[in-house]
Amino acid sequence: MKxxxxxxxxxxxxxxxxxxxxxxxxxxxxxxxFVELPDVGDTVAKDDExxxxxxxxxxxxxxxxxxxxxxxVNTALADDPSLANSDAIxxxxxxxxxxxxxxxxxxxxxxxxxxxxxx
Amino acid sequence: xTQLNETPxxxxxxxxxxxxxxxxxxxxxxxxxxxxLKEHQHTRAKAGLFDVSHMGQVVVKGATYAxxxxxxxxxxxxxxxxxxxDRQRYGFFTNDDGGIxxxxxxxxxxDHVFVVVNAACKGADIARMKAALEPDLTVTxxxxxxxxxxxxxxxxxxxxxxxxxxxxxxxxDVATLNLNGTExxxxxxxxxxxDGYEISVPADxxxxxxxxxxxxxxxxxxxxxxxDSLRLEAGLCLYGHDIDTTTSPIEGALIWAISKxxxxxxxxxxxxxxxxxxxxxxxxxxxxxxxxxxxQGRAPMREGVPxxxxxxxxxxxxxxxxxxxxxxxxxxxxxxxxxxxNAAIGTTVFGELRGKRQPxxxxxxxxxxxxFKR
Numbered sequence: 001m002k003x004x005x006x007x008x009x010x011x012x013x014x015x016x017x018x019x020x021x022x023x024x025x026x027x028x029x030x031x032x033x034f035v036e037l038p039d040v041g042d043t044v045a046k047d048d049e050x051x052x053x054x055x056x057x058x059x060x061x062x063x064x065x066x067x068x069x070x071x072x073v074n075t076a077l078a079d080d081p082s083l084a085n086s087d088a089i090x091x092x093x094x095x096x097x098x099x100x101x102x103x104x105x106x107x108x109x110x111x112x113x114x115x116x117x118x119x
Numbered sequence: 120x121t122q123l124n125e126t127p128x129x130x131x132x133x134x135x136x137x138x139x140x141x142x143x144x145x146x147x148x149x150x151x152x153x154x155x156l157k158e159h160q161h162t163r164a165k166a167g168l169f170d171v172s173h174m175g176q177v178v179v180k181g182a183t184y185a186x187x188x189x190x191x192x193x194x195x196x197x198x199x200x201x202x203x204x205d206r207q208r209y210g211f212f213t214n215d216d217g218g219i220x221x222x223x224x225x226x227x228x229x230d231h232v233f234v235v236v237n238a239a240c241k242g243a244d245i246a247r248m249k250a251a252l253e254p255d256l257t258v259t260x261x262x263x264x265x266x267x268x269x270x271x272x273x274x275x276x277x278x279x280x281x282x283x284x285x286x287x288x289x290x291x292d293v294a295t296l297n298l299n300g301t302e303x304x305x306x307x308x309x310x311x312x313x314d315g316y317e318i319s320v321p322a323d324x325x326x327x328x329x330x331x332x333x334x335x336x337x338x339x340x341x342x343x344x345x346x347d348s349l350r351l352e353a354g355l356c357l358y359g360h361d362i363d364t365t366t367s368p369i370e371g372a373l374i375w376a377i378s379k380x381x382x383x384x385x386x387x388x389x390x391x392x393x394x395x396x397x398x399x400x401x402x403x404x405x406x407x408x409x410x411x412x413x414x415q416g417r418a419p420m421r422e423g424v425p426x427x428x429x430x431x432x433x434x435x436x437x438x439x440x441x442x443x444x445x446x447x448x449x450x451x452x453x454x455x456x457x458x459x460x461n462a463a464i465g466t467t468v469f470g471e472l473r474g475k476r477q478p479x480x481x482x483x484x485x486x487x488x489x490x491f492k493r
Contacts, residue, residue, distance in 0.1 A: 030150070030154060033156075033419065034417055034444065056446075059419070
């Protein structure tokens, strides 16, 4: 698993990466009530705002962690946003992305570094 | 940074693990470990305990109740004189332009009027009352009492277990009860759309009473986050957002609160600030109106989202003043203002969210059925 400073996690799954947000992030956001996912086939660039999430408190954007193409989105999450709260790194994944430049993952944190960042 | 005030229950909130935030000058619990969503649902299913001690509690007293009531009627377009003893009514202070300075609850407590006002406005409210009413009347802020709200379908059984007289109160009744060995000024009311009580108790007895109520298995502590989603689903205004100094009671869809006796042709017609404007709007209608709005999609639309009559209209017809996710509705809910031409129930309007126009349906409020004790 790799982690970004934006509290996203990436897990390799064949030739794509599964992306979600961390349990730390969902606990800070509170109960999620709305998730708007990108379209399959979208080509995105790192730091594009590609997902909108809303908790009971406020709206936030989720940024594309890397350049690539969206290959799949978690429609179950759109139907039931609370999956991100109950199972942030499992059932609560957001989308899968095919990296156009896998070297972008090199600078990302591992779990130990992420845990250190969130203190 | 200004030092925040603390309510008599502050230490209890911290002990319960609340997330504390600044609100109207007070350090207040926005949520407890249960979280906003579950706190909301628990209140609708069983009972929630809220600390509303930041609100202003004011006693207005004259030689008789009628003197105090007549004085307040010069500031508030409500029938206060004919309010029966041990009964409560909703009202508001108006200004010379016909806008709303604050909304409030007032009660006939025998020899005085007991007024509960919003925390953010209480300084101005008390100054306004003192300037207008003293020295003929006395206006006294009660600073040594906490205010708790117990709300939800289990509230009656829970409070009656401490004083059985609670069960005999009707909606908007007030009474002095003995709760946990303490004299409590209780009203059967609240701001969640549920049955329940608001309970004024001496500050030094508040924590013991709160703990006694929380000891009941049906009661959870509820923060300001769920208080907001509960009142929004109930269609109730949040002062400073849904109504303010620039919105009239007619625009705010609060005309029902203006007693007949204070309207044109009534026995005590007018005589409050902005009477001419308000009477004019009662007769001719207002140019805009507060309405309920149900987003047709799933995205919540919050305060400030501009509203349009169509997907391509250039000029907005209004804006959302409160909005969010309604846990009981199971989807987004909102309220806001639209021009009178677009104010019919069932009309579709469009909110501009993240650059896209999204449809909303004008809907009757409350969004969830009220469960008041009748």
